[in-house]
Amino acid sequence: MQNAELLITLDSGEQLQGKAVNLKIIHPDGEHLIITTAKGEHNVRLDLITSAVVV
Secondary structure, three states: OOOOEEEEEEOOOOEEEEEEEEEEEEOOOEEEEEEEEOOEEEEEEHHHEEEEEEO
16 A cells, blocks of 8 residues: 555544555554645544545
């Protein structure tokens, strides 16, 4: 999934579209998906992702 362009929907309904960079464990929150969007880099907790679609 690295470098894939994703459309991610979070539990809150918020959507992010960007390129997958890496997975990272951030203590104490857990595992995060690192994505790069037009607004910069985001750390998204995996347990908050409702769906992820390759676009």
